[in-house]
Amino acid sequence: NIIQNVLSPFKPLPDVVHRITAFAGSGKTHTLRLLASAYPSLKILYLTFNRDDDPLASEKDNKGFPSNVVRQTTCSIARKETQAMGNFEEPRKKVVRDFLERRLGHSLNYKVVDVVLGTANAWMMSSDPELSEEHVRKGEVCELKPEFRALDFVKLAKALYDAMIDPHCHEISMTHSTYLKKFVLSGAEITCKSGGPFDAILLDEAQDVNMVTLQMLLAQPG
Missing domain, CATH: 3.40.50 (Rossmann fold)
Structure with a gap:
């Protein structure tokens, strides 16, 4: 045949x-x-x-x-x-900026928002279990105003992800990558x-x- x-x-075989x-x-x-x-x-x-x-x-x-x-x-x-x-769309930048400003207690520009979103997305689409400096887009950080370059982007991106998966927080919309990451991390x-x-x-x-x-x-x- x-x-x-x-x-x-x-032929299907275990672990193959x-x-x-x-x-x-x-x-x-x-x-x-x-x-x-x-x-x-x-x-x-x-x-x-x-x-x-x-x-x-x-x-x-x-x-x-x-x-x-x-x-x-x-x-x-x-x-x-x-x-x-949800609609699983990228969170609106204004909403993300407001969220981050409340956490930090001072105003931010949208370039900072782009770095935080980019960091979160890079981690969520990766196979890495932990969000780290490797997911931060260093080139974009260098283009920020001096007062923003020292921000803890890993911490901010993790806070953004936590807000996305929080069932009681309806402010930050979840993306497709968000629930895929949550599934993987849950084992x-x-x-x-x-x-x-x-x-x-x-x-x-x-x-x-x-x-x-x-x-x-x-x-x-x-």
Whole structure:
């Protein structure tokens, strides 16, 4: 069987990651569908990296996967687990400035806001568990007025993140990266309806995945 011979090197194994490189329109999703069909006894999770709840809502053949496959998006899983709600838009700079000014007790300009937002975003999209100086955009700090360069941008960015995930704080809006980071830091597991982890995870459109999403998947057991 030609198809079976092609698929055999990609047999799901514990702690093994297979990567299939393909060009646009070359049948990546169809290949994943064949992989899922080749292992009907396994509990398989099919994932795409987008912000919709149904990863195949726009596809004509969205029912082509076998019954042992659950279709989800990385964002929908993290949203459900973290109970994230909102429009998931970048916080308005004026709101962030007001928030920071209250913490510091003095006025700031929007360049400071840009550094704090950039620091928070760099950390949230990374696989790093701790926010550190490595996430601060040093080039932008050098362009600030002298009185602002000594600010603790790590502390301010962490305070901004904490406000984003605080269910009682509705001032600072949460982004998609915020709840993905919260999911990863929580150590939550992706489980199937019957309980326990999936036997295999198929990730479509993996080129769109950032580091925090990759960490979300690699941290899963099995």
